[in-house]
Amino acid sequence: MTRDLVLRVLGKLLIPFVLLFALYVQFHGDFGPGGGFQAGVIIAAAVIFYAIIFGLPAGRRFAPDRVIETMVGAGVLVYGGVGVAGLLLGGNYLDYFVLAHDTVHGQERGIFWVEVGVAITVSGVMTKIFYLFAERRRVQDES
Amino acid sequence: MTLLTMMAVVTVAIVVQRNLFAVVVFGSIYSFLMATALVALDAVDVAMTEASVGAGMSTVLLLGALYLTRGDEVKPLRRPVLPLLVSVVIGAALVYGTFGLPAFSDPQAPIHTHVVPRYLGESLRETGVPNVVTAVLASYRGYDTLGETTVVFTAGAGVIALLRRRRQDNKR
Numbered sequence: 001m002t003r004d005l006v007l008r009v010l011g012k013l014l015i016p017f018v019l020l021f022a023l024y025v026q027f028h029g030d031f032g033p034g035g036g037f038q039a040g041v042i043i044a045a046a047v048i049f050y051a052i053i054f055g056l057p058a059g060r061r062f063a064p065d066r067v068i069e070t071m072v073g074a075g076v077l078v079y080g081g082v083g084v085a086g087l088l089l090g091g092n093y094l095d096y097f098v099l100a101h102d103t104v105h106g107q108e109r110g111i112f113w114v115e116v117g118v119a120i121t122v123s124g125v126m127t128k129i130f131y132l133f134a135e136r137r138r139v140q141d142e143s
Numbered sequence: 144m145t146l147l148t149m150m151a152v153v154t155v156a157i158v159v160q161r162n163l164f165a166v167v168v169f170g171s172i173y174s175f176l177m178a179t180a181l182v183a184l185d186a187v188d189v190a191m192t193e194a195s196v197g198a199g200m201s202t203v204l205l206l207g208a209l210y211l212t213r214g215d216e217v218k219p220l221r222r223p224v225l226p227l228l229v230s231v232v233i234g235a236a237l238v239y240g241t242f243g244l245p246a247f248s249d250p251q252a253p254i255h256t257h258v259v260p261r262y263l264g265e266s267l268r269e270t271g272v273p274n275v276v277t278a279v280l281a282s283y284r285g286y287d288t289l290g291e292t293t294v295v296f297t298a299g300a301g302v303i304a305l306l307r308r309r310r311q312d313n314k315r
Contacts, residue, residue, distance in 0.1 A: 025191075030272045033187035035280065037291075041195040048203055069303070076296045079289055094285040096270075104271040111272055111281040118292050125299030126200055132306040133207035 011053040018046040026119055030108070036115035040075075040122030047123075048130045056134050068128050075121025082113045146180045161216045167205045174198035188276045258283075 026039035051059025083094040091098035096110025153173045160166050174197030181190035245252035266278040280288050 029277050030274055032274060033191050033276070035188065035277050038188075038191050038195055041192075041200055045195065045199055045203075048200075052203075072296060072299045072303075076292055079292050083285075083289070094289065096282060096285075104269070107270040107282055108272065110285075111270065111277065114281045114285065114288065115277075118288065121292050121296050121299075125295050125302075128299055129204060129302050130207060132302060133204060133211070136211050136306065 007053055011049060015046050015050055018042060018049070022046065026115065029115060030111065036118030037122050039115075040119040040124075041126060043119070043123040044126030044130070047127050051130070051134065056131070060131070063127060065128075065131065068124050068131070071120050071124030072128060073121075075117045075119070075124065078117030078120060079114055080117075082110055082117070086110070146176055146183065150176045150180070161218075163209055163212075163214050163216055164206075166216075167202055167209060170205070171198045171202040174201070188274075 022039045022042035025034035025042060026036060029035035029039070047059060047063050050062055082096075082099075086095040086098055087093055089098040094110075096107045097103040099106035099109045150173060153169050153176065157166050157169045157173070160169065174193055177197065178190045178194040181187075181193055249255075262275055262279055262283065266275050266283075267273055270278045270282050272278045272282070
């Protein structure tokens with residue numbers, strides 16, 4: 001953990017806004033620039049920022065390994081699940097038209113869940129890779 | 144033009160610099176310049192990705208990797224003449240290839256006459272999503288994006304498999 005007071009206070013101030021911005025990028029991606037991939041990276045950046053300032057153990061308490069590892073696979077499953085939902089409702093794989101009564105609403109719903117899946121996987125993978133690199137030195141020192 | 148000149152300067156700095164920390168920082172600067180260039184080209188979505196992934200995330204990961212290694216690049220044992228020659232030849236071939244491309248923002252270019260009119264004209268009516276990039280990415284090219292997500296997943300799984308086993312070996 002860094003002893004730098006300015007960094008810690010600024011980090012505490014900024015991280016909520018970074019997470020809020022990630023949500024904005026995620027859910028406003030239909031109207032402005034952004035989408036699941038960018039939002040996922042921004043979420044991961046917030047977690048990494050936190051872990052750098054307050055130390056890896058604090059970051060792990062905020063986002064435990066088990067949650068992160070589940071996210072890595074869950075996002076792909078959500079994405080694939082949208083496709084399967086299309087199949088079950090009588091369309092082709094990844095066919096969004098059948099997801100709601102109105103084809104346009106079906107499209108919006110499909111795009112929404114697909115973007116959610118992308119964001120989950122991307123943020124999970126990015127955070128996990130950072131954790132793995134960051135804990136490496138500690139493991140080497142112990143051995 | 145200013146941007147491209149700055150990017151060229153940064154590239155030369157990366158090649159000349161032997162301190163890897165400086166190289167990583169220069170790489171981050173390069174990514175930000177690239178993101179600015181993409182904004183100038185009106186590709187805001189790509190610029191956002193470049194800024195967050197190229198300048199932010201890869202810089203952090205590279206610094207994390209640098210933390211595990213030594214901070215200076217080792218001098219090469221031999222002068223890299225052959226690799227230099229290969230790079231120059233391939234670069235020249237690529238530049239030669241660009242002469243065959245249609246002019247920049249030529250409306251008659253094949254890429255602008257195939258499916259683009261439908262995407263630009265119909266995507267709002269068909270998908271209800273005003274951002275054409277999102278519509279193409281998540282709906283028209285849904286399979287591509289599924290593949291990309293799977294690639295990210297596979298990369299993550301690969302890194303987990305590689306780095307975690309070492310830890311268990313050490314414990315034994």
